[in-house]
Amino acid sequence: DAKTTQPPSMDCAEGRAANLPCNHSTISGNEYVYWYRQIHSQGPQYIIHGLKNNETNEMASLIITEDRKSSTLILPHATLRDTAVYYCIVRASNAGNMLTFGGGTRLMVKP
């Protein structure tokens, strides 16, 4: 799986959009970008994933650059409950189901 690079921490004001970047410059054609988050030692929670096109669901939006070397997870209106560690994971669809978690970004949403 391609290696990912995320900033270790970010702050965001409550009610504002949180934009979490992820670099995956060695991503290959069949690799998906996944985002999970972990709230204070709870089990990781799936957020969203995509291959090439931008994706949106009820939780977030995922913007993938045209060259696919980076992506941004957007939480449109961050709340205090969005404070968590966010993990960007890249893996091939035929690589089995193992998820390789890196260090993630610790997002702190402040009032």
Add this chain to the structure above:
Amino acid sequence: EAQVTQNPRYLITVTGKKLTVTCSQNMNHEYMSWYRQDPGLGLRQIYYSMNVEVTDKGDVPEGYKVSRKEKRNFPLILESPSPNQTSLYFCASSLWAGPGDTEAFFGQGTRLTVV
């Protein structure tokens, strides 16, 4: 409600005393796995199972055993726990990955302390 249930949530045990952490899912998922999470090392996969009676080692399998006799259950067994197995453990399940891929559901975690 779709969920992965682990038990116990917290456990303190002594070195060498066999223990089992149970994991059960109600989503009829083929794939189940165990991870441990340690400060500075992130989440690492211990064992996984692609279906009943099919299991394989992950990245850190030493000191652990698993079994998959039923589709919904995937217990983690520590035959002779040691202090270096003190960790936060997560069970996860998902449909077996296909072209459309799939999300993983995680349990709430089991915090194990071996003294």
